[in-house]
Amino acid sequence: MRLRNLFTPVTDMNTQQLQTFIDSNDEGSFTLLDVRQPSEYETARIPGSKLMPLPSLDDRLKELDPQKPVIAY
Amino acid sequence: MLTGRGFKQVYNLAGGIAAWQGHAATGPGEMGMLLLKGDETPQDVIALSYGLEEGLRKFYAGAATLAIDPAVAQLLAKLAEIEIRHKQRLFELYLAVETTPLDKQAFEAAIDSEMTEGGFNSDKLLEQNQPSFKSAAGVLDFAMMLEAQAMDLYMRYADKCEDQKVKAILFKMADEEKAHLKSLGDLQEKYAKR
Numbered sequence: 001m002r003l004r005n006l007f008t009p010v011t012d013m014n015t016q017q018l019q020t021f022i023d024s025n026d027e028g029s030f031t032l033l034d035v036r037q038p039s040e041y042e043t044a045r046i047p048g049s050k051l052m053p054l055p056s057l058d059d060r061l062k063e064l065d066p067q068k069p070v071i072a073y
Numbered sequence: 074m075l076t077g078r079g080f081k082q083v084y085n086l087a088g089g090i091a092a093w094q095g096h097a098a099t100g101p102g103e104m105g106m107l108l109l110k111g112d113e114t115p116q117d118v119i120a121l122s123y124g125l126e127e128g129l130r131k132f133y134a135g136a137a138t139l140a141i142d143p144a145v146a147q148l149l150a151k152l153a154e155i156e157i158r159h160k161q162r163l164f165e166l167y168l169a170v171e172t173t174p175l176d177k178q179a180f181e182a183a184i185d186s187e188m189t190e191g192g193f194n195s196d197k198l199l200e201q202n203q204p205s206f207k208s209a210a211g212v213l214d215f216a217m218m219l220e221a222q223a224m225d226l227y228m229r230y231a232d233k234c235e236d237q238k239v240k241a242i243l244f245k246m247a248d249e250e251k252a253h254l255k256s257l258g259d260l261q262e263k264y265a266k267r
Contacts, residue, residue, distance in 0.1 A: 010076065013084040015092045022095075023255060027228065028244030036090070044090060044097040047221040047254075048228035048247060051102055057074060066079040073086035073093075 033072040096217045098225035105226045111233045115170045118239050122246050123163045127186035130156035135199050140206045148209055152216055213261045224250035
């Protein structure tokens with residue numbers, strides 16, 4: 001990993017923008033990524049989210065398609 | 074981390090889940106997953122989805138008979154009717170993928186509808202949620218919760234399946250649930266204005 005990428009800003013999306021994005025894109029064409037802990041995922045998640053807790057993210061990134069937009073929370 | 078690993082479009086949800094105002098899904102990721110091994114054929118997945126939709130239809134139809142307010146009963150009956158349309162679309166999908174299809178009666182005879190879409194038992198759901206059927210708003214809110222669970226379940230199925238055709242069917246089902254959720258939201262707005 002390049003050091004500068006650690007500081008690459010990620011674009012924010014607010015919930016209204018996310019709702020519009022979800023409504024206007026087919027399921028399977030994007031990834032909703034829940035990076036919280038399993039207990040938090042179980043309590044409430046955006047429907048269709050994939051759970052990948054932050055500590056395991058690096059090891060499991062190959063499970064995701066880098067060509068698809070990812071919205072993380 | 075993602076942008077440094079080749080992901081082209083990465084967004085952060087501002088405010089996280091706390092800011093999310095849409096319906097949320099709950100429960101462990103394994104909930105309802107016992108029905109699926111991951112090596113199913115498109116026909117298997119269609120049959121499974123058909124069973125889930127039928128379970129939900131039975132739930133809405135059963136709830137309609139329990140509702141005291143005629144407007145609520147009518148709404149529940151309408152929701153049951155929507156599930157019939159979902160089932161019809163699934164049967165059409167089955168006819169498109171199966172080279173020697175069964176007729177509808179034989180196809181339905183092999184369906185298990187004991188679990189509803191969200192991975193619950195429809196009789197238990199009815200028993201536990203009767204208070205929700207007192208008002209249209211309660212019914213709609215409950216239905217939206219169920220549809221959110223269903224959509225989440227289809228997406229978890231899709232994640233587990235390897236076959237691209239099967240994944241495509243499950244994504245399509247999740248899309249259907251998403252549209253269903255949206256129309257329920259519109260109905261909720263309509264009732265809120267009354």
